[in-house]
Amino acid sequence: MANVVLIGATGFVGSAVLNELLSRGHKVTAVVRNAAKLPKNDNLTAVEEDVANVDAIANIAKGKDAVISAYNPGWNNPQMGKINDENYPKIVEAVKKSGVKRLLIVGGAGTLFVKPGVRVVDTGVIPDAIIDAVRSLGNFYLNYLTKEHDLDWVFFSPAGAFEDADKGKRTGKFRLGKDDLIVDSATGTSHISVQDYAIAMVDELEKPAHHKERFTIGY
Numbered sequence: 001m002a003n004v005v006l007i008g009a010t011g012f013v014g015s016a017v018l019n020e021l022l023s024r025g026h027k028v029t030a031v032v033r034n035a036a037k038l039p040k041n042d043n044l045t046a047v048e049e050d051v052a053n054v055d056a057i058a059n060i061a062k063g064k065d066a067v068i069s070a071y072n073p074g075w076n077n078p079q080m081g082k083i084n085d086e087n088y089p090k091i092v093e094a095v096k097k098s099g100v101k102r103l104l105i106v107g108g109a110g111t112l113f114v115k116p117g118v119r120v121v122d123t124g125v126i127p128d129a130i131i132d133a134v135r136s137l138g139n140f141y142l143n144y145l146t147k148e149h150d151l152d153w154v155f156f157s158p159a160g161a162f163e164d165a166d167k168g169k170r171t172g173k174f175r176l177g178k179d180d181l182i183v184d185s186a187t188g189t190s191h192i193s194v195q196d197y198a199i200a201m202v203d204e205l206e207k208p209a210h211h212k213e214r215f216t217i218g219y
Contacts, residue, residue, distance in 0.1 A: 002065045002205060003027040005100075007051060007091065010037040012162070013106050013194055014070030018044075020198040021068075024206075029060060051087050057094035066102035066205055067095045081132035088140040096150055104204060105145070107155040109190075111138040112181040112216055120160065120181060141214065154210045158197055159218035160190030168193025174217050176200065182218025192217050 004021065008014040009030035018038075021028050027043045035046035049056050051071055061067050069091050073083040095103045110121035119138075120126070126134050141155050159182055162168070174196050175182055183190045200217050204210060 001025050001027060003029075003063075004205065005029045005031060005057075005061045005064050005067045006070065007031045007057075007067065008070035008072055008106075010034065011070055011072050012164075013072070013158075013197065016194040016198040017068060017070055017106070017201050020195075020202045021205075024202060026202075026205075029064065031057065031060060051094075052090055054090050054094045054097065057091065058097035061095060061098035061100050064098075064100055066104060067091075067098075067100055068104045068106075068201065068205065070106040072106075075130055075133065080130075081136040084133060084136035084140060088137070089144055092145070092148060092151065092153075101152050102205075102208070103151050103153040104201060105153065105155050106201070107141060107157040107214060108134055108137040109157050109160050109181065109216070110134040111141055111179075111214075112157055112160075113179055114181050149212070152208070152211050154204060154212075155214040156197075156201055156204065157214055157216040159192040159216070161192075162197070163191055163193040168195055170195035170199065172196065172199055174200065174219055177216045177218070179214060179216070182216060184219045190218050192219060 006018055006028050009018045010032045022041050029045045030038055031047050031049050035048050038046050047060055073080045112120050114120055121134055121138055181190050
């Protein structure tokens with residue numbers, strides 16, 4: 001059983017990761033905006049805190065086995081790109097300050113390659129309303145996280161599309177990759193259920209297979 005901090009535990013991905021962690025008996029300290037949205041569980045401790053508060057997050061994480069970040073300011077937030085630029089590096093700073101060595105980040109698919117030299121973010125398929133946010137998360141990975149050598153980090157990119165919690169299923173059957181978008185050969189689409197994404201994230205927590213690198217998932 002691991003003792004972990006989960007940032008963003010009430011979000012779309014974060015809540016799925018939380019459910020997977022608790023179902024496997026892990027002890028979770030959830031850092032959230034609204035603790036009332038969390039389920040009741042003996043292995044769950046809720047903390048309402050702002051990720052921008054580096055010292056507070058560092059103190060929460062101190063002594064834990066790992067930090068999982070599912071942080072997301074909200075896709076409907078017009079300032080999401082700017083907030084990502086400011087807060088993702090602060091999460092890294094807080095984890096380093098805490099002394100925890102393992103950081104697992106819910107990443108984005110924007111910097112995955114669809115063919116040599118062409119990333120998802122360059123294809124024009126991402127809506128204008130969220131392109132700045134997608135680019136900001138990609139820039140964090142490419143320009144900041146890849147230069148981080150002290151932490152044992154992973155940036156876990158999803159497939160091109162998430163199946164939502166109602167339509168998606170926990171199948172446990174998926175493929176993992178590195179830097180290329182995984183496409184379903186039967187449908188021609190790149191997709192994954194949020195439940196299966198959560199399985200792979202917690203698998204990585206329990207049996208680390210990636211270190212200071214990105215990996216991805218898809219059917």
